[in-house]
Amino acid sequence: MLLDGSWKEAKTLWWRNPWLLKLTRLVANPPAPARLGRLRREPRRAALSTLEAAALVLRHLEAEPTAADALLAALDRLMEAARGPAQSRE
Secondary structure (H helix, E strand, C coil): CCCCCHHHHHHHHHHCCHHHHHCCCCCCCCCCCCCHHCCCCCCCCCCCCCCHHHHHHHHHHHCCCCHHHHHHHHHHHHHHHHHHHHHHHE
16 A cells, blocks of 8 residues: 655554554665655655655566556656756756
8 A cells, every 4th residue: 555645644644544553564765866856855865756656666576667667657757747848958
């Protein structure tokens, strides 16, 4: 299960739901800083967007990382769209 929302919202969802606290928690130690960190400030270096976290987990679970690569490619396209045409050319 991945919690999606702002960092504060996800943390609140987790702490306020006793059944979520009973689940085994996976803490990611990403090999590189978050891609989304170029567009928004991350609370700490290991913080990832939901898509990046899903891709990291898929890379470890699947023999072929095609699903992980597809998620990261989708995130890259979203980031390009968010930057706008003027910033993309810089």
